Amino acid sequence: MCRLLLPVFAYGEFMNMYNKKRMIPLALPALILFVCVVVIPFAIGVVYSFTSWRGTYFAGGDYFWQSFVGFENYVRAFHTKRFIDSLIYTVKFTIVAVLVITFFSLFVSLLAFRLKRGTASFYRTVFFLPNLLGGLALGYIWQFIFEIIYSKILFGPHGLISIPALCNMTQNNTKALFALVLLFTWQMVGYMMIIFTIGLNNIPSDMIEAARIDGASNGQVFAHVTLPMLMPSFTIVLFLTLSKCFMLLDQNIALTDGNFGTRLLATQILRTTRDSAPPDYGLAQAQAVIFFILIAAVTLIQVSITTKREVEI
């Protein structure tokens, strides 16, 4: 939801710049839609998380107010081993993935920045392509890569070079985490690279020139000019990768389907209704609310920290 709110804030700034009266009718259709398909269902969802909702009926009565259970669903969520396990696994995955994705996308955008215009856009297109694939398709492609190309052709006992750590990566809790990081990095680097590239383009060349005249080395220019000037890009990149890693679902299902304890939070919430009969939608909803609060808290903290580091020119 947080991600969807951003354009609304952006709209706010836009409105200040132009005639407010004309903006309102223009924004209205989008706003009504937003309220109907996001705000209202979200509010209903929060209400349902306090009831014993079963998907088609409320256990204990005909209406939701007859089946209020207070915070029971939330207490149960934290007592569900699978929920806690998937929470820990998601946090681990997010930390590794955010670091790797940010590093590589910055690296790739710096590389392409040095190239000639035509070559650079060719590389950028190539890096961006994986982003156009859907999560499930990507998951199945990488399942094949890990299970056949890695385990059989390249790194298996009879492969080119035998590297057990890269063999059967989908069959071990820790290896699968890195397998998922690899997959998601491949998917996300192109997108994040574009954001960094725009940031790099926005750094005035006279600043770098001035630093060079002052005798700064390449490393010093990067650390004291480029990095601080890229902070706005870091804010966006970290925000997007953090939230996307937390919310990862399709790739997780397609690659390991949660086997070997690799359920991420989103998968866990989706599967909760299949873990019991009758299906416990109330519990799943409570997990979803916790999930939302968690993502909102983490991303808001991150945005406030990185925004403070942005340099005004």
Place this chain on the structure above:
Amino acid sequence: MKLVQKLFLFVCAGSVLLFAGCSGKKTAESSRGYDLYIFNTKGENAEAMKAAADAFGREKGIAVKVFSLGSGTNSDDTLRTEMSSKNKPAIFSVMNSQALVEWVEGKYAMDFSTAKNQDFKKLAGSIPSSLRLQQNGISYGVSYNVEGYGLIVDKNMLADLFGKDSVEPFIGAFITATYEEFEDTVHIIQAYIKSGTAGTVTLSGSTFTLAAQKMGLAKNLTGVFSVAGSEKWTYGDHLVNIAIDTIFPDSAAAKNTTKQELEEGKSSFTAYAKALDLMSQNATTPRGPDLINATINGYDQSVATFAAGKALFLQQGNWAYGNIEKANPGVVKTLTFLPVKMPFTQSDIHVQGLTVGHMNASIPVFVPNYYAINTKVSDKEKELAEEFLVWLNTSAEGQDFIINKMSFIPYNADPAKTSAGYSLGDSIISYMAAGKTITNAYAGAPVGWATENMGAYLMENYLNKKNWPDNAYDDIAGYAVSRWEEMANIN
């Protein structure tokens, strides 16, 4: 500020209007375009079901709407959406007594004793008790059909292994053979496949000699079993069910089990672990990481391996017929079922009247789905639903649809008269005729116990390892019992 308030009001009003429009009640039959709505779960019979519904509609002069999902798609969420909508299905599907809880608690499933149609009451009463969908003694479902599973084998393969004349005697002897004889047979055939050492196998006292030189189809063999190691349900549901059948007479008994019953049944799970050990050790793919590799040993791959003649046995049900046919049309005509065997002793069996001999010689035959009637539709539609189910299951035309168009084996089939029209279906009917069937008690296990717990535990700890530790059987049996107790909240 005023502007913001106006805007807020406008949005509120807009959304209220929108939602009022959604919940406005229109019950006119004509506006929704049908008189009877059937929610069909089996994608396999989608077209035949539509044809049957149309035929019934023409007979009655009504419009029937059928909704079917794609084959193999989980329909639970879609059904729940339909149930929450304005136009609810009158006939819907329930898989088993565990799934029934939801629809009874939500007051959707109709108690069949409240039916208005006398023919329908008769139909509901005529369903054999082992094939009923019940909760607390009340019937809620009419069986779709029956399905069965076991070790699928190609008779032509047997002919190439033991000689053409030995095929029928071999099948007969195999069915009545003990687990020990089965185990020896597996080892001897595996040795024959791997190193070509011909030998003789003894089943039920008769001996069968392997051809001195591998010939014909036998040359392709790479293992005795084709095991879909990445499909947790093949060993987590179906294989373990055979052990559960020795503990409980039906799924309802399994659902209402006590701690004591489960603890006493532990030895059956040990027998199950031994059988799984035997099957996975003699699979076409050596037991280890490759066996659970979804790209190499998924369902489709295991069927293809069998269809290509690389394995002698495939543990699957008659639903795999279409897939086998797609992989190799040449083998489907000569397929038959053999029972899955486990090393049970009489002390492992806790079901009244059940013997080791019966367990060894039987295949599970059970109802995979039931038609239930929705109480939350109009009385008129409920009566049409009752009439449709009577028509489908008792009229000659309805039976023709079930047997010939849907390729189903009717639950009320008379084994002496019915022909399924395809090898595996006829094989099931022959077991039914001989009375050699067991049930699907595993359907009463706690939801998720079978696939997501048992299956996952085995896949992640055993099927991916070549060598099992000494306490493996005990550990597997212990996990089966303790996880069940935990999930069913019985302590």
